[in-house]
Amino acid sequence: MSASGSRHIPVLGREAVEWLSLRSGGIYVDATFGAGGYSRMMLEVAGTRIIGIDRDRNAVAGGFALVDQSGGRLTLVEDRFSRLAEVCAGEGVPLVDGVVMDVGVSSMQLDQAGRGFSFRLDGPLDMRMGHDGPTAADVVARASEADLANIIYIFGEERHSRSVARAIVAARKEAPITTTRALAELVAKVVWSKPGDIHPATRTFQALRIFVNEELDELHLALSAAERVLKPGGRLAVVSFHSLEDRIVKNFFVERSKAGGGSRHLPEIESAPPSFSVLTKRPVTPGDNEIAANPRARSAKLRAAERTAAPAHAAGALPAWPSLADVMRGG
Incomplete structure (x- = not known):
């Protein structure tokens, strides 16, 4: 980092x-x-x-x-x-x-509001480390409720992933979720935290960032x-x-x-x-x-x-978790 x-x-x-x-x-x-x-x-x-x-x-x-x-x-x-x-x-x-x-x-990515990585800085919901492919806003807009719940649970280890996914799907029917502040405020309404805990949106943001960048x-x-x-x-x-x-x-x-x-x-x-x-x-x-x-x-x-001097091992199959390509095409 x-x-x-x-x-x-x-x-x-x-x-x-x-x-x-x-x-x-x-x-x-x-x-x-x-x-x-x-x-x-x-x-x-x-x-x-x-x-x-x-x-x-x-x-x-x-x-x-x-x-x-x-x-x-x-x-x-x-x-x-x-x-x-x-x-x-x-x-x-x-x-x-x-x-x-x-x-x-x-x-340096976290500290640039325009990159959309941080819920502490309002900016476009982007989160891409590179400059191509779907943004976090695209995932939030298009992923099914089940896919969103899986993404947030697997990559964010968020126990309330189903509640967050449900809230996202309900909110996007009213208006697109395009900024970091909008998503953070939405998550904070369904993930409760005590004083001194991490921000309620921390795990959801982590999950989307990991997923968007594979x-x-x-x-x-x-x-x-x-x-x-x-x-x-x-x-x-x-x-x-x-x-x-x-x-x-x-x-x-x-x-x-x-x-x-x-x-x-x-x-x-x-x-x-x-x-x-x-x-x-x-x-x-x-x-x-x-x-x-x-x-x-x-x-x-x-x-x-x-x-060591031994030959490289054969590369194993990647884990069977949600795929960015599959989620974006509705698979």
């Missing part, structure tokens, strides 16, 4: 970069460039080459000055981080020494892509900000580091050799000073693993 500012350090940024164990001459991927915090730190190691990726063209444009300062060592590409293998191949780099990912919405699918695909591009001994560091993301990262590392199956009662189960060795047995979390300086850091978790 990045904020704007040339000297900004991402949450757990130093720790993430340290886990990459950078070396001169190494090639590294900053898969979620944002405000460039990871890239800037990696460029401090002489001789490194960085490929930065971001689906947000504003973030890419904001990094042009750093590209100029890097003396040719930083390349920026506007693309989804799920396509990092294709991006690397396009840059003539089939294998890299390290990949870092900072999963979720960035602070964030969890993207994360699944990006982890598999990193597995394919990392050299033996290359390292992957991932910082996540809520349980849905962290669970995906944790399960990926557990699955990819398994040494085989079987027991004394059952024959050995044939399985692919481990493609990763987990470096962080428990997730690294921010210290009190970092949380005090940036309250958004409170939920951050960092996990890291090192690539």
